[in-house]
Amino acid sequence: MLKQQAKPLTKQVPIDSGFGPRTTAQEVLGNQNLKGKIAIITGGYSGLGLEATRVLAEAGATVIVPARTREKAEAALKDLPNIELETLDLSDPQSINAFTQRFLASSRPLHILINAAGIMAVPLKRDSRGFESHFATNHLGHFQLTAGLWPALKQANGARVISMSSRGHRMSGIDFADPNYHHRDYDKWMAYGQSKTANALFAVELDKRGKADNVRAFAVHPGTIVTDLARHLSDEELKAMGALDERGQRRIMEYNHETKTIPEGAATIVWCAISEQLKGKGGVYCENVDIAEINPVNSPTPGVRPWAMDLKDAERLWTLSEELTGTTFDI
Structure with missing residues (x-):
């Protein structure tokens, strides 16, 4: 569902x-x-999360990496300094609560929260609550996680929360009447697009509510990179995207402002997390290591579409997310 009228930032x-x-x-x-x-x-x-982990950890930050598949995480992180490996399943509310309680028990501030985990274009699947998996994992799980970590974010007195969106937000706004596909036909790309719009709107409302406590939020489109996120796509879909070479091997697509290597794709994530250029700013959608332009619905140019910056929808999504997760922020 695409909105034609919106009141963006x-x-x-x-x-x-x-x-x-x-x-x-x-x-x-x-x-x-x-x-x-x-x-x-x-x-x-x-993928991109690993590159962000590497860069921040090698610069001296303590980076806590929660993982659903612990063995895979251990193998990927074994050579990096300053890493703490944790357990978390974003589709499981009890797992989220247990993780946040363990972190809060350490009494440490949280300076940077990067919500980079996600799924893309998967077949219809529901979590234990009946929520569609893109919406549940990409948005609701991170909403609940951020709420649970809120005391530590406030304690940091200058924290930043990075919400991983995507140009996929252009495919769909939020269908508030049926966000979990109980009554409409399922489309994996529309479901993914809805979740990426939700990620952007979450940053808008989180920043509005959190800036009094010096917590600022940003939405990031990292670019198009062929990573493990694309594991559910068929060879035909990848070929149509230009992501398979003549031998059927995955490759970096032709270079332009959209397609990137993993180190380039992680740049906007890290910029939003640490750059002094963004001091006093927040609630914006960023790409190509800058704040993006708002462009019209049918524009062929990059940038963010109006419905992903809509102030009323951001507030409406926040209320819906509280209702669905049973979670509120201590703001």
Whole structure:
């Protein structure tokens, strides 16, 4: 469901950061020393999340990586410093609560929360509550996780929350009448698109509510990168995207401002997490290491679509998320 009328943020304007689509996460970080900073990165053991984990950890930050598949995470992270491996299943409310309680028991502040884990274009599947899996994992799980960690985010006095969106948000707004596909025909791309719009709207409302406690939120589109996120796509789908070579092997697609390597794709994530250029800012959608433009519904250009920045829908989604998860923020 695409919205034609929306009231988006007026602060959604590029700031000419000096970086660009070929900038890497390491270049964004530069020589910054992050010793004493604590980060949690969901999905931090594969793809873009792993690159963000590596860059932040090697700069001195303590990075906590919660994983559903612990053995896979251990193998990916074994050579990195300053890593704490944890257990978390974003589709399981009890697992989320147990993780947040363990972290809060450590009495540590949380300076950076990067909600990078996600699924894309999977067949119809529901969690134990009956929620559609994209909406449940990509949005509701992170909503509940962030709520549980809120005391530690406030304690940091300058925390940032990064919500991983995607240009996939262009495929769908939020169907508030049936977000979990109980009454409409299931479409895996529309379901993915809805969850990515939800990620962007979550950043809008979280920033509005959190800035009084010096917690700022950002939505990120990292670019198009062929990672493990695409594991559910068929060879035919990958070929249509230009992601298979003539031998049927996955490859980096032709370079442009959209397609990136993993170090380039992680750049906007890291920029939103640590850059002084964004001090005092928040609630915006970022891509190519800058704040993105708002572009019309049918525009062929990059940027964020109005429905993913809609203030009323952001508030409406927040209320719905509280109702569905039984979670409220201590704000």
